[in-house]
Amino acid sequence: MGVIDLEGLEVRLGNRTVLDRLTGALQGHVIGLLGPNGAGKSTLINTLLGFHRPARGSAHVFGLDTYRERAQIRGAIGYMPENDSFIGNMSGVRFVRYMAELAGLPAAQALERAHEALFCVGLGEVRYRKVNTYSLGMKQLIKLAQALAHGPRLLILDEPTNGLDPIARLRMIQLIKDIRKEGSVRLLISSHLLTDIDETCDEVLILKRGRIAALCNLEAERRSNRSFMELETVGATEQFSVRIRGLGCECACFPGGRIKLVIPDHIEARDLYVIASEQGVQIRRMNQRRDSLEDIFLRAMDHESAGPANVSL
């Protein structure tokens, strides 16, 4: 059982099919949700929260049906919406306490957790100010605080870095990493910013026109791509390449002493330096690159195939 299981999920709004037969199991600790505008990201989040009834198929969160058992699911979820959504004439601490009580915390614990959550996100000093006096960045943070206060099992963040300046964005990313590190909360992050997803997520679901364009385990991708290497050398490149082929590397030579190679697991970069030294070759540059999330995203966007694709490199 994954965190989120989609089984032929189809959601229609009016006559329009917004989510079209989504199937897949999301098991990552931090799941990224990517896609261009109108791909169905927000609709998927709303469906997981039980706001939309699937026209066909089903979605499960922690094994619970998102529509039939939505009350239980909502109790286990913390939701940070994309747009401004709060009660402006309440103080920060009162608002977070209110949300925590609605999530099921007794009044005293809710108050305690509200203070803690506000300090956790960095709003401790302004917690008695009315929410409508907060800046945009502070409003994002208080949405996160209210989503965290009741200790959810799944935290859904819809565009968490929307409208934040670079410093606030870095703080938000760091907060997400801290929450991830704590270990008790799974995260689903929807964002347009690939770097945000790349920095925080270990699994990514890419939607396109309501369908799954790619479902990819970023951790596995990172591991598998560690062996892809580009070298810039000076000296007897041909002999050097013959030697490293002898180690079991796949190797391609290019003019100007450039070599691209895929190294097996048992070969270290140090072995290459040893051979280069023996051959009298200078390694001027060594670039150990992996496929970026951007590559994965663009490739997924290029694919017109309807079915869910597990992206591999």
Place this chain on the structure above:
Amino acid sequence: MSVYKRNYRAYTGKLTPAWTRIFVLARYGYAEAWSSRITVGMFTLSMVPCLVFLFAIYFANNPVARLLLGLRPQNVLAINAAFFINVLAAQSVPALILASWIAPRLITFDLADDALPILLSHPISRFGYVFGKWLALFASLSLVTWIPALLLFAYQGYSSPQPWALSHLPIAGGMVAGAVIWIAFLSLLGLALSSWVKWRVVATGAIIAAILVPAGVGGIVSAVLRTRWGLLLNFPYMISLLWQRLLGVPGPFNSKASLPTAAITAMFTLACLLCVAMLYARIRAREVVRG
């Protein structure tokens, strides 16, 4: 998650039962309603008629006080069902004004700040949300209607030289039932109209207009068509007829000014259903996309 450590910690404590979340909404709604000085001022003013009725009961039961003021017994109100109808009628006006002031505070703030996605992402249904807000408004209106009316009834029972309260218990029951119907209707109407108007002042005006304008239209219909059925649009008049029947007071002598109880009940039910439909259409976590 300690405040001084400033890091996240999971919550492992106990949770409240799901059905109690409605009372969280009601409690916060009630606090929001009474956080305004205007609400407190309105409440204070609404107690003025109660004070007048209190003195009336005092003089009706105290011959010495009557003598001191030179009041003759025939100038003193009789404390009976008709007296309590007057209490209800007097308190129904501040109830309407208070409802038109409080209801927008309960709903309009949430809508103006687009708080519904966050509120409804918690384990609370749309029905639970509306019911919680309705409870907050109902409780606030109770403070100016059946609660002071019952206190006046109790005071009359206490100050009457003869045993009075037990023999007049149906009056108390009728008062509570009549007031509950009126404020339940006002609460629903207030929330429904507030959910469709984002500006609080406009919502306040809309609630008062929703009671007074149909009454005027109904009067015109009755006069032009020479029928009594136009009175079905006059909610204050219909509730006063209902109160008379609940408290056992004879109705109007003119049959053209009377309406069957079934028609009154049907009209209130219809209005309530319309309010529910308005709330159902408006209280959503997301806008409904058509097409």
